[in-house]
Amino acid sequence: MSLDHPVSRRLLSDEVFDRLRDSIVRGELVPGEKVKDSELAERLGLSRTPVREALARLVDIGLVEAKPGVYTRITTLNRHDVEKTLSVLRALDQLAIETAVPVMTEGHLQQMRQANRDFERAVAANDTAAALAADDRYHAVPIAAADNPVLSRIVEQLHPQIHRILHRKFSTLLGGRNTIEHHDRLIDVCTAGDARAAAELSGQHWSELGGHINRLFDTNQFAEPPATG
Incomplete structure (x- = not known):
């Protein structure tokens, strides 16, 4: 499923999480790449809230790293x-x-x-x-x-x-x-x-x-x- 395909409202952050996770695994979002919740929300046709929730979950499992006020980016391969x-x-x-x-x-x-x-x-x-x-x-x-x-x-x-x-x-x-x-x-x-x-x-x-x-x-x-x- 393409990252750019609009998300059904009923799925919200779970669907965003799945799409971002899969995009990271496939290398469509590359290690070290910065991501912005506003840009992702626009691509997915959602408000920023479910995107932020999904990004927070991705931080928890180690696929995204965040420094508040500085960057949110795809974790590098270490x-x-x-x-x-x-x-x-x-x-x-x-x-x-x-x-x-x-x-x-x-x-x-x-x-x-x-x-x-x-x-x-x-x-x-x-x-x-x-x-x-x-x-x-x-x-x-x-x-x-x-x-x-x-x-x-x-x-x-x-x-x-x-x-x-x-x-x-x-x-x-x-x-x-x-x-x-x-x-x-x-x-x-x-x-x-x-x-x-x-x-x-x-x-x-x-x-x-x-x-x-x-x-x-x-x-x-x-x-x-x-x-x-």
Whole structure:
């Protein structure tokens, strides 16, 4: 959905939040870019109040940073912050899987298999958006099965910080056969009911992803022009 498409009044700040979050993840709003609530409100056909509310929520989840009276801008990609986010997501994902495996049904496993096939087709088509959506559906299954609303809420808040990196460097980070094969191995371990082994396998995958991202930082592939102001 385009950022410039008028927003229905009934959706207000929730819809603005979703659109801005997605625009940041896709790189349409780039790291370091200044944003003004008045300009965004005009583009979206709304008053400034819901835009301000959405921006405040984006600050809370780390996608926007604000210095009152000076600037509001898209957060830059910072290695230290990314490492901290990945470590939390790794721990939460392991907790979700270890909790979920004992209660997962064949229906859950089938959802994971279907999501991975969708992921595989999207990778073959070089469709980054579809691949990330399928990857999200895959990982959402054990999180839902774990039935922990606090865990689900925190993961939902943190995912966009990593998605903005995955969207920019998808083929490097998730686009190979290794991710598809990892997904299939995890399904096999979950099917066998080995919760500890499944959690360990998930942790290895997050660690590998962190290593790949670190190498991209090492080669300055996330460098942004200095933000003014």
